Amino acid sequence: MSISISKTKSLTISKEPIRFKLALNDQPIEQVMSFEYLGIIASSSRNTYDEVKAQVNKAARVSGCLHSTIWKNKCMSITSKARIYRTAVRPILTYAAETRADTSRTKRALRTTEMRTLRAIAGVTLWDRQRSSEIRERCDNMPDVVRWSRGRRREWRQHVERMQDDRLAKAAYKEKPNTTRPLGRPPKRWADSWTSSSQDIE
Known part of the structure; x- marks a missing residue:
């Protein structure tokens, strides 16, 4: 080679x-x-924020291209628009979310981009002062993007646990560092994104 x-x-x-x-x-x-x-x-x-920000920008561009033809189309139902969002926009927004740890900044960026699209689908603006839960219910009970990503992350963890011990992903999952931790606040760990301590909505 x-x-x-x-x-x-x-x-x-x-x-x-x-x-x-x-x-x-x-x-x-x-x-x-x-x-x-x-x-x-x-x-x-x-730094996972730069990665999430790049994906947010890509998803926002795709959503912007669909704004006049799909989101504002009065001949289509909100259910059909929500399905298009699940198919065309959310995969870009959550690409590789199973293998990264979300922080408060990345969660805020994901939720902001998703709600901007869902408001366009529902035909409302920020001036209408409607709750996000109400808009999600109108958009075919759309689940929160952060909670949805957390579920995918748990599925990936279960997939890794079923792997053979000689697989690289299984070895990285089971490996424990043998050096002292440096000073300062440690970065958010991947395991902290699917344990019970991460059930909050923040």
């Missing part, structure tokens, strides 16, 4: 930028702070 040096990048996971020299056949490999792979933005600081 041959490796392309120009297409290969290296990344170090750390709170503070760390210079890491890696070479292959005496040719240095470029070190980056973040890179995009299969639609996912991996960063050295494990």
